[in-house]
Amino acid sequence: QVQLQASGPRLVKPSETLSLTCSVLGGSIRGYYWSWIRQPPGKGLEWIGNVHDTGSTKVNPSLKSRFTISIDTSTNQFSLKVTSVTAADTALYYCAGGYASNWPLDYWGQGTRVTVSS
Amino acid sequence: DIVMTQSPDSLAVSLGERATINCKSSQSVLNSANNRNYLAWYQQRPGQPPKLLIYWASTRESGVPDRFSGSGSGTDFTLTISSLQAEDVAVYYCQQYDNAPQTFGQGTRLEIK
Numbered sequence: 001q002v003q004l005q006a007s008g009p010r011l012v013k014p015s016e017t018l019s020l021t022c023s024v025l026g027g028s029i030r031g032y033y034w035s036w037i038r039q040p041p042g043k044g045l046e047w048i049g050n051v052h053d054t055g056s057t058k059v060n061p062s063l064k065s066r067f068t069i070s071i072d073t074s075t076n077q078f079s080l081k082v083t084s085v086t087a088a089d090t091a092l093y094y095c096a097g098g099y100a101s102n103w104p105l106d107y108w109g110q111g112t113r114v115t116v117s118s
Numbered sequence: 119d120i121v122m123t124q125s126p127d128s129l130a131v132s133l134g135e136r137a138t139i140n141c142k143s144s145q146s147v148l149n150s151a152n153n154r155n156y157l158a159w160y161q162q163r164p165g166q167p168p169k170l171l172i173y174w175a176s177t178r179e180s181g182v183p184d185r186f187s188g189s190g191s192g193t194d195f196t197l198t199i200s201s202l203q204a205e206d207v208a209v210y211y212c213q214q215y216d217n218a219p220q221t222f223g224q225g226t227r228l229e230i231k
Contacts, residue, residue, distance in 0.1 A: 060219040104158040108167040
């Protein structure tokens with residue numbers, strides 16, 4: 001049974017770069033599409049983007065160019081980098097997985113809470 | 119982007135009664151090539167990540183109780199819980215995965231009356 005475990009800093013200062021990693025446990029990272037989703041406090045879900053083991057990525061255009069998703073098949077991990085963070089990036093960040101890019105998300109990690117504050 | 123709009127925003131239902139949540143997409147998520155609706159429903163219990171309940175608009179995920187059912191096609195969809203149980207208290211989200219970016223509804227909070 002595949003499990004996802006996100007890790008990263010809980011507190012980031014404004015204008016700095018946030019880096020999060022998701023470890024795929026109990027299975028191979030290959031063959032699936034791996035997504036990042038975030039949920040601001042008390043709000044709904046926003047799909048950030050996804051990555052495939054080929055390195056192909058899609059990022060939500062509304063988030064512009066600050067978000068980068070990458071994958072490392074040798075460590076069974078995929079990552080999210082957010083540059084120039086602001087308070088609006090404060091959220092619970094989830095990693096998730098689906099069989100294809102246009103497929104429901106059937107694997108979810110517990111999420112990691114990130115606060116942007118000086 | 120495809121906008122997903124759920125109704126109502128919140129709902130209180132008595133134990134054992136039926137709960138119905140609606141979801142409308144701003145454009146059709148029915149793929150004419152395979153006749154599939156690219157629409158999923160998720161349940162998010164307090165303090166938990168979302169859990170996939172229904173996909174292709176009406177297919178239950180393995181292990182999901184059969185009191186949960188999904189229906190609809192094109193732009194209008196419904197999640198029905200036939201007999202509400204205490205453990206069904208959660209926020210429910212619809213999601214379209216037809217076009218990138220995948221988008222979610224704003225969520226419907228379901229409580230016990």
